[in-house]
Amino acid sequence: ANDPTRPEARAPRGFVDRRGRDVASERAILAAVSGVYERWGFEPLETGAFEYVDALGKFLPDTDRPNEGVFALTDDDDQWVALRYDLTAPLARFAAQNWESLPKPFRRYAYGPVWRNEKPGPGRFREFVQCDADTVGSSRPEADAEIIAMTVEGLEAAGLPAGSAVVKINNRKLLNGLMTAAGVASEGQKLAVLRAVDKLDRLGPDGVRLLLGEGRKDESGDFTKGAGLNAAAAERVLAFTAAGAGGRSETLTKLSDVVGGSAEGDEGLAELAAIDAALTGLGVGVDRAVFEPSVVRGLEYYTGAVFEAELLLSTLDDKGQPMRFGSIGGGGRYDDLVARFTGERTPATGFSFGVSRLAAALKASGRELASASRGPVVVIAFSPDRMADYFAVAREIRAAGIAAEVYLGSSGMRPQMKYADRRLSPAAIIVGDDELAAGTVTIKDLDLGRALAAKVTDNAEWRAERPGQQTVPRGELVAVLRAILAASGSAG
Template identity: 90%
Template sequence: MTEDAPRPEARSPRGFNDRRGRDVAAERAILAAVSGVYELWGFEVLETGAFEYADALGKFLPDADRPNEGVFALQDDDEQWMALRYDLTAPLARFAAQTWETLPKPFRRYAFGPVWRNEKPGPGRFREFWQCDADTVGSARPEADAEIIAMAVAGLEAAGLPTGAAVIKINNRKLLNGLMTAAGVETDGQKLAVLRAVDKLDRLGPDGVRLLLGEGRKDESGDFTQGAGLNAAAAERVLAFTAAGVGGRSETLAKLADVVGGSAEGDEGLAELAAIDAALGSLGVGPDRALFDPSVVRGLEYYTGAVFEAELLLSTMDDKGQPMRFGSIGGGGRYDDLVARFTGERTPATGFSFGVSRLASALKAAGQDLAVAQRGPVVVIAFDQSRMADYFAVAQEVRAAGIAAEVYLGTSGMRPQMKYADRRLSPAAIIVGDDELAAGTVTVKDLDLGRALASGVTDNAAWREQRPGQQTVPRAELVAVLRRILEPR
């Protein structure tokens, strides 16, 4: 770079995060725990590439000439558009359609990895984030939905949520369609308006939804939202449907039957929920962990049957210590039309997905932060550049015993090197000067003990008394001394 060349500003693109050790470790812990649950339930891991052909994604592509709305897309040298995947389900549908003849059926897979969305970023809303999914492709049985729900419950608890800290809320799109028939809703536009109104129940309450089901609603800013245009009786029927979720699962089914029973699609949805209820009971998942909630809408055009959403129940605080409602931490449902985009044949599928970063944020907001201070390596202090080979031999000896170690490779003196080791949260520093080399010894400085004393810790006095802050020992005893320092308090 010439002196006159402008220097780029060091900045991150909006919606993309840099993460250091403790946050990465927290998300890795979640992924390891949840993956263990999925494999215990017989699901196979599947990895697909970051890019898919844009026409295989389908969801965010309003501009056929340049499909870069909602996704990050580029044109390959063969003039085909490729886009970074926006979720893990569309690649699964493509993979299933492409390899269907060779797959065990049903095909049970789980996946995790980054996804990218070309959307406006905001608080808690990123353009790149990690998802973790589990899906069953090829089974139309409601028990497949129940299994996914029960596994989601187990996965969230394995990730660190205490039992009862979250609940899976379950609905069925067929019930919603039966409700439309019972309420006299005929046009697609009116149906969409009703579903959007129901989806706002948590935020606006029954009175606000009642207005949106009727002529419309004016918000606090004065903006008017056109309503669905239902008459008063039809609107009350919809509200009665959304209120039917109070009580146990069997009680909810009985209330729902009073509202949507009698329509063919509504009765089919009720039968599917009854089968899910029975299977969840057999799997030991009670209504305190999974309940029926008719207000759950999700994916207005995406889902075809059961839908479910995981809601955090713990009290959460924002960065300023103020109470906040965290809401959904994952969701899913049945999507029987996705594979058919490729094959023309309807292929049943159901699955659950959660954002790994979002779940980590939820745990942190609820005081269940999995992020822990990352232990640094043992640092070998470098006194003399001519002795670097000796320092590397010590570090390699420590690493051979399974203990992380490094040789300081800067040019600073003793004090800055010790400060470096402290910033790395190193458990110990190893000092090997000329005297130690001549005598076949090493000096080990216990940095953990120093940090404990500096912080004024008053408990575990015996632990501190048994640990000298610095000791010179024979080289053959180095690993044993380090292991004693690394033992948990």
């Protein structure tokens, strides 16, 4: 059995194979979200999987082999190329390369696989699909608001019930204003403050208060050194993070008490006020988009507004415990990215979400788009010399826009029914000699059969009733199938 010449069939770590239902579910999400983006006037853009390493930038170290975090190789002209790790770096390169000919602002959406050469773990893959929308060339806060409103609409189009996701919004300038007001001097101290704030969910205000000051000991006795703020400065930071309760305008009022007066803080407040007004005009209420000063993720990268979409749906984990899905995407304003190529600051803002993560969340909460899960109608093959007739029936069903196939294995009737069941087929079609002679077809409604099988205990009663089976004239075949599909909520 252990033949050394045979390779072992195995997928590389961090790469997954996905079958029908999962593929269909992700496609349905992409189709729904793309439809929203196009209605908002964003054009699709596809770029290649590889970019030159120097064009990717961001977190690539200057080493001889630039492979940390990315999959890289040398091209035949000795230049390093790498698989893209997101869709934003290729956009920046494309915009810089084609800036003269592009309509400005340039509004584009994109989706596709991205690759990260990182250690795989639960829910962390080395290849996954992202979907982004960005506006390059507008510095107006309304451009941020539009991306946020569109994100909300896109997530709902993908199948999330209204109110089950909220976009949390912050602004890098507010944090900079806060640092000034709290007397934070060095970059190191600033990072320590950001890290402390990021742990608010986990440790609560008391734990964060310790981390803002001298430091804290955790349950295991390990000591984490704090940011070293004095008590008044620490309280100011905590007041800042607590300002998010209530409506958007209330939050702005509370924030202006904490960071108002510093030039950058006032600028951030003005931007959020403009975002609030635009969101109100777009009909996005506080149940779908809130100002949340404790959002600090990615702030090294973003230059202004920053936003994160959080799923409020509760679902059960593998052990049956309730769990929150948390963040399914994020974005913000990044005004420095195109400048890497052109030397000129070019404003840009966008949002990105992980498609598989959203698909997993929809599946776990039972909200997956219905079309994703059905198999084809199966035409049972009785007799090898009648194959042409079976194919004619399948053709007729397909012409009506319903998926169908003729069974092409070599098993008998019962295994064929089992096959149809395994495919989650809505119905199986039986065209025996009697049916062909009479111009009829027998249709077995497999959904109804499944539902009734759960209730019937007696085998004889089952055989007598033959639930969900009917013989109809051939001309009525499509109408009956449509009714079966409509009853199962997946009209073809």
